[in-house]
Amino acid sequence: MKIAGSVALVTGANRGLGQAYARELVNRDAAKVFGAARHPDQVTEPGVIPIALDITDPHRVAAVAAECADASLLVNNAGVMNASTFIDAPSLAAARAEMETNYFGTLSMCRAFAPVLGANGGGAIVNMLSVTSFYTNPFNASYGASKAAAWSLTNGVRLELHHQGTLVVAVHAGFIDTDMAALVDAPKVSPEAVATMAFDAVEAGQIEVLADERTRTVKASLSRDHELIYPPVQEFWDAAVQGSL
Numbered sequence: 001m002k003i004a005g006s007v008a009l010v011t012g013a014n015r016g017l018g019q020a021y022a023r024e025l026v027n028r029d030a031a032k033v034f035g036a037a038r039h040p041d042q043v044t045e046p047g048v049i050p051i052a053l054d055i056t057d058p059h060r061v062a063a064v065a066a067e068c069a070d071a072s073l074l075v076n077n078a079g080v081m082n083a084s085t086f087i088d089a090p091s092l093a094a095a096r097a098e099m100e101t102n103y104f105g106t107l108s109m110c111r112a113f114a115p116v117l118g119a120n121g122g123g124a125i126v127n128m129l130s131v132t133s134f135y136t137n138p139f140n141a142s143y144g145a146s147k148a149a150a151w152s153l154t155n156g157v158r159l160e161l162h163h164q165g166t167l168v169v170a171v172h173a174g175f176i177d178t179d180m181a182a183l184v185d186a187p188k189v190s191p192e193a194v195a196t197m198a199f200d201a202v203e204a205g206q207i208e209v210l211a212d213e214r215t216r217t218v219k220a221s222l223s224r225d226h227e228l229i230y231p232p233v234q235e236f237w238d239a240a241v242q243g244s245l
């Protein structure tokens with residue numbers, strides 16, 4: 001689909017990657033860009049229309065879908081990462097919050113906007129996923145589980161909406177230079193580069209973006225994950241547990 005002239009909505013548009021997505025849509029001459037955020041006063045990007053939305057609030061999700069009845073592009077960017085392990089986390093609270101936002105929130109948005117996109121010619125959905133959709137990293141284990149679930153839903157929504165011509169794009173990335181990865185000392189891709197790749201894919205009709213070398217390597221290694229992906233992760237985790245990192 002062409003982004004110029006389209007009407008788009010980006011979740012989590014107040015900062016980080018969501019702000020970069022919104023800016024790139026404005027730069028590509030989208031007719032209207034709704035910037036959805038829990039605190040819409042924080043949506044300051046020029047040309048972006050703030051709209052109040054917590055994606056875990058089903059009433060608000062339904063209301064926003066009605067308010068944005070002309071939308072043809074939905075960017076499910078909002079997400080949380082609580083750096084929580086499976087076993088040693090004090091409770092299930094962090095895992096539940098990640099699943100509630102990254103999986104159920106994204107699913108809720110897809111369900112609410114599917115008829116809107118269908119009525120507007122099909123359009124596109126961009127789901128912001130992660131390299132941790134493909135494998136478990138103990139440092140953010142329950143986050144990875146929520147992104148794996150969101151990857152699964154992305155593939156399923158693509159199948160279910162094929163009949164109405166909706167393009168469903170999965171964007172996977174390793175570390176992106178935003179608040180979420182602020183404490184990480186490792187190579188990071190810029191949010192602007194991710195936004196460019198995602199919307200190039202939308203315009204080219206591509207269903208998947210692997211935004212950096214690490215993500216491409218991990219995806220290519222999936223059929224031999226227990227040989228190629230997990231041994232170095234195990235080594236790093238064991239060193240962390242033994243306090244030698």
Ligand SMILES: NC(=O)c1ccc[n+]([C@@H]2O[C@H](COP(=O)([O-])OP(=O)(O)OC[C@H]3O[C@@H](n4cnc5c(N)ncnc54)[C@H](OP(=O)(O)O)[C@@H]3O)[C@@H](O)[C@H]2O)c1
Nearest residue numbers: 012016017038054055077078079130175176178179180181
């Ligand atoms: N940074 C990375 O290394 C990385 C790598 C791969 C994938 N991702 C994914 O990229 C997306 C954007 O993350 P980011 O890097 O820009 O992180 P970020 O700087 O922490 O921003 C997260 C955004 O999501 C919003 N959000 C969280 N929960 C929400 C909810 N319930 N309803 C509405 N908005 C909500 C936040 O709003 P508030 O300001 O109100 O908290 C914020 O705008 C996420 O899906 C993340 O999982 C990030």
